[in-house]
Amino acid sequence: MNNIQKRLTDRKNIIEAVIFDWAGTIVDFGSFAPTTIFVEAFQKEYAFEITLKEARVPMGLGKWDHIKAVGKLDSVNQRWVTQFGKSMDDADIDKIYQRFIPLQKVKVVDHATPILNAINVVNDLKKQGIKIGSCTGYPRAVMDILIPVAAKHGYVPDCIVATDDLKHGGRPAPFMVLKNVIDLGVSNVANCIKVDDSTPGITEGHNAGMWTVALLLSGNEAGLTYQQYQQADKKTLEQARQKARVVLAKSNPHYMIDTIDDLPSVLTEIEKRLEAGERP
Template sequence: MTNLQAVMFDWAGTVVDFGSFAPTTIFVEAFKREYDFDISLEEARVPMGLGKWDHIKAVGELPEVDARWQAKFGQPMQKEDIDKIYQTFMPLQVKKVAEHADLIPGAKEVIDGLRQHNIKIGSCTGYPRIVLDALLPAAKANGYSPDCAVATDDLKAGGRPAPYMLLQNMIELAVDDVKACVKVDDSLPGITEGLNAGMWTVALLLSGNEAGLTLQEFEAADEATLAAARIKAQDVFAHSGAHYQVDTIADLPDVLADIELRLSKGDRP
């Protein structure tokens, strides 16, 4: 590969934490602990990819959640409510994130292949820096250490779906061409982030938030089960503008080979 310069990865559901369970289960627990208020795992998943304060706000604005909240508290969720849930969420997330640092099958092989081609490895996340700093050494111990890692609160300009975290990756990695970069993510805000940055985008269907499968469920599933999960995720990404949709990071090499071919022909994202 001579045209690609960098691949930028999301974290949970993309490279580590099959099914993206570290953040979603903690959201459910934080709502319960702070307000004795129940949200489902499915509701917690809806805004995945946003910064975590914005994620809590977005969950509270879901019509079904808002209706239950107002029925219980007599008014919509307020800023101070979001702050309290976030303050409960953060220490729980820091404590638990390292427990969800196992690499998704195929990730190490893909990363090693990129390094063999001198392609730089960037990363960004909806996690704030305090959580990312807990995840980085756990992921490194499992064999993954990107060349750059930007957290959602590192930049004053803000996080997803804006492109700033990806552009900061480019600066730190000394990458000079956005069309020579690929963003890989399992969430809609992450794909939009990549498009806003002018990069190629690859949506992951089965390893992340939208399918919501555990690794054990994925490995034990028959083709009908996987097809149903794939369709569920495809429905979410149908109008996302993602250039490619594949099951997991293990399928990335064929995508990158196609992007390399298209770049050699003068195509742009």
């Protein structure tokens, strides 16, 4: 028995699976691929302007639901009524969504670079016998383009569930992560960890009975580019961190960390808590 096999036997796979979000978690530092395309889709379909800040508010939802949620923001609704004489309805959402999908399919490749040490972290988990799941607010049509590009970068999760793969797949409902549980053959949801950069994604993990880890600096709420993150001083990073913490704390994650690079120490802590008999 080699050292890795011995370690797997000794630890008895207490943590069975980690289920990751995609944009802002594993790829696309700052989660810019979906947000910038929402801005563009509103503009191209209706010559209607939304801000990047408004586009970020419902991040984590399925994209049709995301558009609907943006339309319900007071600031957006007021401008929409002024421009069109009524609030946004489902037909409007359908049109924007149909405009969004081809734009997103083109742009998602440009934002497929893995975040920081993501590939090494994931591969180390695999070596420990931990299964790698994933789910996303992207529809399958977008994922079919993103998956092979991510694979070229070295990211190959054991399971991938898109928001439209299931009849009731949208976050914050737990169905996408539970589909991961089934497909990965996990024996206990309490032995799973959901890692995400959005409140719907963290709530999704809670609703499935999992441990939850929120990412503060690599995702949607901080909204930093990788270059801004690299160049920021301690004060700037702490301001971004606090901005994200205020929002993500509303979903009560078990842990909040800066990026996926900080995940291994959290897994060690969760494993100790599981060994002590704690549950999420």
